[in-house]
Amino acid sequence: MRRRARAEGRRPRPPLRTSLLGRLLGVSALVATCSVAATAWLAVQTTSGAIKQEQGQNLADDARIYDTLLGRAATHRDWDGVEDTVRALARSTGRHIVVTTQDRSPLADSAGPGPHGPLPARASATLDPLAVDGTLAAGRSGTDTTPSADRIDARAVGPFRLPATERDRLRALADRTTSCLRSTGIAADVVAGPSGRPHVQTIGTDTGGLAATSCDTSALDAPTATERKALTSLTDLTNSCLSRQGHDRVDLALDLTWRQGQAPSAAPTEPPGRRAAVPVPVPSSTAVEDDRAVASCVGTARREQLTPYVAAPALLFISAPTGGTVPGFDLSPRNTAKIAGVAALVLALTIGASVLAGTRLVRPLHALTGAAQRLRDGRETEPVPVKGDSEIGRLAAAFNDMSAHRARLEAQRKAMVSDVAHELRTPLSTIRGWLEAAQDGLADPDPAFVASLLEEAVQLQHLVDDLQDLAAADAGTLRLHPEPVRAEELLGQVAAAHLVRAEAAGVTLTVDRPARPLPELTADPVRLRQAVANLVSNAVRHTAPGGTVTLRARPGPGGDVLLVEVVDTGSGIPAADLPYVFDRFWRADKSRNRRTGGSGLGLSIVRRLAQAHGGSATATSTEGEGSVFTLRLPLAGPDRPDDETARP
Structure with missing residues (x-):
């Protein structure tokens, strides 16, 4: 662009760093940066700690409220009696908690019965144990209640919940296994799952070390009568889903893994503490797609099986208590002094930068104005000083070029008038002189006389023709x-x-x-x-x-x-x-x-x-x-x- 401008005989545009726009942008950016940086620093120094602490506490409280009510929904068929739980959570967290149906009919309100104003347009969460909110679930801690990959709360066990007799029997087996392991030097504890089934949990021992002991841990893995019945129902629901999609039937195990065409046995076929060596084939792409289909059907079957055992989905609204205030900015004398000092500094910078930039911009404009006025009055003017390659510098250079061009045109005009007058006067004076001489009888109108006059007339005609050609060219005709x-x-x-x-x-x-x-x-x-x-x-x-x-x-x-x-x-x-x-x-x-x-x-x-x-x-x-x-x-x-x- 700059090379083309030079080729066309005009000055190229100045670079942004020296242009008027660039300087104005630089000054504005400097002032804005100082202002924003000072404001941000002041805000961060005074509020970041309180905001982080409050946000952390609010997130923890929200996660605890959600987890508690979600567990309530996973272990109860309806929301009857949830009011006591809601009020207890409100007292411990200081939040206003409302639970409603999905059409916003109230189920429980921590503020008690009666109107309490409109609910927020958006619910804080949906209480559905069969579709857990992963964000709020990630903030929970405590027992193993983490939802599975299909987003079903682990506490929603439905027909898999063991009766007291089966729990007691399995607990006795777990205690014997734990005692055996402890006698061999392995630290072990009994942990009960959501369904009431006990598990032996070892500390610091891998699977190989556990299998090397003489303790029988496989007896706890066999499903009870209640679990077999529930597992059979879940398998049938899963296979119905698979058959609709054109996939083969599967047999589900108690841990919800599956095998193609093999039913899980009620008792182990290998000696206790040992497992059969089963070759593991390399999965093909078709097998991967089948596994995804089976996993999807297992999730669908579990929701269908658990729906009668859990509460219906509900909306959860969590807000600050009525009349409560959010901690704001502390306008203490010290903070007020900081604000005043920073504001004064920003104001001083703004005024100083504006005065400096304005003075540098106006000074050459004043010089151009004075030169233009002198030019208008017909007085000779000195060239305006050109400083820099900015827009004003280019304007001054263009004004100087215009002034010089105007001076040249004026000189050419005066010279042309003088030349035209001289060129016309010479042949006209000659013709007049000879004619006056002939009139006074001092010259004879012989052929030489006529030829001389004709020569002057022809010279005059040539001059007029030349001027006419140039005038036509100037006028575009x-x-x-x-x-x-x-x-x-x-x-x-x-x-x-x-x-x-x-x-x-x-x-x-x-x-x-x-x-x-x-x-x-x-x-x-x-x-x-x-x-x-x-x-x-x-x-x-x-x-x-x-x-x-x-x-x-x-x-x-x-x-x-x-x-x-x-x-x-x-x-x-x-x-x-x-x-x-x-x-x-x-x-x-x-x-x-x-x-x-x-x-x-x-x-x-x-x-x-x-x-x-x-x-x-x-x-x-x-x-x-x-x-x-x-x-x-x-x-x-x-x-x-x-x-x-x-x-x-």
Whole structure:
């Protein structure tokens, strides 16, 4: 983008770090950062500890409330009598607890019966032992009540709950096993599960060390009559689900694992303390998909089996007690002083940064305003100092460029008025003088007299025609009639038209013929001859007797342009004057004599005609050796070949 801007002759946009926008953003960001950082530091220092402590306590209390009521739902068929549990939890946690049905009919309220205002729009949790909330369950601690992978609370055992006789029998077996293990030096305890089934829990002993003892631990693994009945019902429900999905039947074990086509035996087939070695096949992708289907059906069957034994899902609402206040910010004298100090510091930074930035921005704008007012009053103004590459610096540079360009235009306008007046005055004065002389009888109106007047009139007509062509080009009314043109023929025609004048000046006029035919050019032949003729006239005028003027044409680089060149061996143009040769009324010879001075409009017309054809006119010269004027014309012609308005 910056390279393209330089190629187009305009200044590229400044980088963000030096631009006005960048500085304003920097100041704003600095102030905002200081303000936010100070506020955040103050808030964190004064409230983070209290907030963390309160949040931790609230989460722990919510998890305990949820766990207690969820256990109540897992072990009871309905919510009757839950009021006492809710009130006890409210007293221990200081929270307001409400339990409702799923349609928000109240079941229990820690505040007692009666209206207590509307409930929150969203419940704190859903009390469903068959679909446990994993977030709240993760905050619980204590006994092993963690939900299984199917989100069923471990305390929801339903028909698997053992009667007292079976519990006592298994407890006696567990106590004997524990005593045996302790006698062998293995620490063991009896732990009762949610269904009442006891388990032997060893401490610091792996499975291999336990199997090496003579203690029989397998007797506790056999299901009781109650468990076999419940397990048979669960297996049937699972197989019904699998059959609907097109899978094979399975046999469930007491730990809810399964085997394909094998029913679990009521007694071990191996000696106590030993297990049969069963090869474990590598599971295939089909087996993995079957296991997922079985696991899904087991979960579905468990919910179907347990639904009659647990309470219906209910909504739990936990909130702060009515009239309670949340600990807020402590506006102690010390904290008030901190707030005032930080606010004063931020205010001082804001004011200081604003004053500094505003002063640096307004100072160059004041300078530009003063310069513009002096320019409006017609007084000469010094260039505005340009500091930096910001937007204001670029504005000052553009203003300086505009001021310099305006000064040049004013100087050119004054010079043009003077030149036009002089050019018109000379032939008009001559004509008037000769006519007054003829009127007074001092001159005879002979052929020489008429020829002199005609020459002055023709000179005056040429000047008017040149001015009219330039005015038409400036107004955009210079129209072309492009058509196919043979450059060799056109150069020959121009050379033939100027041959007599060149011979009279002692200059040799030649046309270089190319070795190969030139490509056809699309151009207005009349206007193109006018441009080349102006170049030839200028070359002949500035070439001393004995010199040569050569016309030639050749293809340009790329093959899509044609170069028409007029080469002379004249006096040449100083390097300092080359940029001005195409300006109006500019002359290399300031003497205005008829041989070398000219009107100063011919080369200006050449440039405008070349531009009208979509091309350009350039000049190179070596002082004392000669000059080369080149017309660079596109072969395809001007951009608007269909413009057929008459020539001025």
